[in-house]
Amino acid sequence: MKLFIYFDIILIMFTLMTMLYRKGLFDRIILLNIISLIIIILMCILSISLNIWYYLDIALVYAVLSFSGIVALCNYFSVKGEG
Incomplete structure (x- = not known):
């Protein structure tokens, strides 16, 4: 489990x-979207491994807010014409 957390931090x-x-x-x-995806995956894995199920709810809310x-x-940037 610690190895997975360290790997995510390196990513x-x-x-x-x-x-x-x-x-x-x-x-x-x-x-930035990739970083939020890594954090969501980490929260889901932690939720399953630690048996704390409300982490899944937090990960779901975080995913919706990120999206x-x-x-x-x-x-905003497509209407503004930048990018």
Whole structure:
């Protein structure tokens, strides 16, 4: 279990480093979506392994908020004409 958590932390760090070096706005939005997906997967695995089921509810709410935020950002920048 600890190995999986460390692996997720390393994945998030690599994604953050990639986000710093990318220039495009939509590339950064996609990388932010990848980070939120890794966090959601980590919360689901922790919920199942620790037998704390309300973590799944929190992960579901986080997924919905992440999706709606990404859609709102893409809509805003497509209307604005940037990207």
